[in-house]
Amino acid sequence: MLDAMFDRATGFIDGLQTLLFVDLLQPIFYALGLMGYAEDAYDALYWVIVGLLQVLIAYLLLRPLEALRPAEPWTDRRALRADVIYTWIARLGLLNIAFFFLLQPLFFHWQSLMAMHGLPQFDLDGWLPGISDRPVVSFAIYFVVLDFAGYWYHRWQHRFGIWWELHAVHHSQRQLSLWSDDRNHFLDEMLQAAFFAALALVIGVAPGQFLMLVAVGNFLQSVQHANARIPFGPVLGRLLVSPAFHRRHHAIGDGHEGVHRGCNFGVLLPWWDMLFGSASWDARVKPTGIADQLPAPAGSGRDYGGGIWAQQWRAFGRIGARLAGRASSAQGAAKGNEA
C-alpha cells in the first residue's frame, strides 16, 4: 500500500513537472535563447515541486500540533511573517538559482583543474563498488557524511564572530515555529552552498535521485523548529534530532552561550553532539533567541530586525561593528570574536 501511495505521489509530481516545464518554462527558455539551461531547469523544477509539497505537508501536519500542543503559548503570530517569506524563497529555489549562476561554474572549473593537475578525486559511493554504490547504501553514506559536515559547519557558525552575526538572523527568532528552519541570512545560505559544493569536489556529488529523502530531511527540520510538544522518547531522540533537542540549541543562555559556545549543533543526527560532548538532554522549554535581545540588565535590548531586509542589513551592521573593533553581542563577543 505504501508503494502504491509512493508511486501515485511521484506520478503526480512527474506530471506536474512535465506540465510546468513544457507549457511554462521551456517556451520562455527557447524565446530567450537559454536552451542550454533547459535541462538543468527541468531537473531543478522537480526539487522546487517537492520542496513546495514538503512545506504544504509540514503545514498540514504541524500547524494543528502548534495550535493544540504548543511548546510556548503565543498571542501574536506576526513575528512569523518574515519566516514564511524566507521559506518560500528557499523552497522556490531562488537561492539555489543564484548559487547556480554565480558560483557553480567556478566549482566545476576547479573540479576540472583538479583532474588536469592530477589531484586525486574520490567518489564516496565508489569506495566499495557493488556495495557502497547500491542506492540505499549510497544514500546512507552521503546522509551520514553530510550531516557530520553540517554539524561542524554549524559549530563554526557559532564559533567565529563575523559568521555568528550572519547566523544570528536564524537565532534571533523569539517565536520558533515550523517556518523557522529557512530563516537564514542569504549570504550564509550562499556560504553553506559553497561549503557543500567544495565538499563535493572531494567526496563526489550526493546522489540527486534521493530527492524524496532530502525532502524528508527538510520536513524533519521543520518538525525540530515547530512550536509543538512532540516527544521523541529516549530511543528515537538519540537517533534523530528531536524538537526538544533543537529547541535547547535555540534557548537563550544555552544554544549559543553555553559551555561549548553552545550545544546541540546536530542538523538531523544528534550523534555528533554525543560524540564531541556538545549534547544537552535538558528538555525543559526555555525562551528562545539571543541573550542581547533581552532588555537590560539581562541584555542590551538589541534589535535584530523585524522584516527580512532589516534582518539582512542589520547583520552587516553588526559585522561592521566587529570589524571596527566595537563590542557586538554582549555575551557572544568575548567568546566568538575571531575577526
Next chain:
Amino acid sequence: MNSPAMHHPIGARWRQLLRISLATAAAAMLGLGSAARAADSVIVLDSAEAQLTLIDSATHKVIGTAPTGKEPHHLLLTPDQRSLVVANSASNNLMLVDPRTGKLQRRIDGIEDPYQLGFSPDRKWFVTAALRLDRVDIYHYDGQDFKLAARLPMARTPSHLTFSSDSQTVFVTVQDTGELVAIDLPTQTLRWRMPVGDTPAGVWMTPGDKYLLVGMTGADYVAVVDWRERKVIKKIPTGRAAHNFRSLADGKRVAVSNRVSNTISIIDYGSLTKVDEIAGLLPGPDDMELTPDRRYLWVTFRFARHVGVIDMNTLKLVETIPVGRSPHGIFFADRAPIQAPNAD
C-alpha cells in the same frame, strides 16, 4: 539383413516413441525446447535516477531496473560489440554491461564527466565530451583499456561529437558558445573552430563524409556544414530545438528529434531537405533507436518519463512505455545499422 522386430507394428511404435523422447531430451539439454528463448532487453538510461530500465523487446514490458552511476546520459557499443558502455557523467566512470541483458561486466573509473562519448572508426581512440567540466578528453583505446592521451579545455559545455571516416578528426559541438570545433586525433590538438548556430547539440556526418549536420537546440533548423570549407551552406527547417540524430539505415535519410516541438523530422541526404515529419509525440523527444527491419523507431521522451515506439510505415506513435526520470540514452542489441552502406 532386416530383423523381424523392425517390421512389427508395436515395435515400430516404441521406436518412434524412443526417437521422440531422445530428441526432446536433447532439445531440452540444448535449451531449445518448446519454451521460447528469452527476448533481449531494450536498455534505457534514466539519467535523473542513476539507473537503467530494462524492457523486454518482445513484449515491451518493463522487466526491471539496474543501478548505474550518477547521471548516466549516453551509451554506445564497444567496437567488438561485446559490451555496452554506459557513461556515468557525475560518477566519473564507465560501466560496461551486456548489450543484451544489461548485466554489469566491469567498471572503469577515472573517466571524468563522460557526458557524450564515441569510438573512432579505426577503434584506436575513445573521446568524451565533458559537458560540466568544459573539456574534451581523448583516450587511447587498445580494445580493452582506456589510456588518457589529452585533455582539451573547451570554452563552455562541449556537447555531442562525431568522427571523420578516416579517424583523423573528431568534431564536437560547443553548446554555450554556438560553435563547432574540429580536433586532430593523432596530435590531439584543436584544428579549427567555427560559429554554427544557437545551442548546437547533435552532430552527424552524412555518407561519404560530405557534410556535417548539426541540430540547433536553440533554433528550428539543422545546419548543413561543409566542414572542409568551414561554412554553413544551408539551414534545413525542422521543428523547434533540433537535437539528436539517428540514421534510418537506408543510406538516404536521417531522423532528427525536435525537443520543443515534440516532433521528429526526417531529412533526405541527397536533397538536404526535410521530407517527412512525425508529430503528436510526448514532450522532449531525444535519443532514438531503430529496429533491424526499420519498421519501428524507439525514442526517449526526456521530459515525460516514457519511451515511445513509432511505426515508420504510418509515422505514428503507437506505444508509450513508462520508465524512470529523464530517460536519455536508449539501445537494443538487435538494431538497424547506425550507418547504411554508402549509396554513393
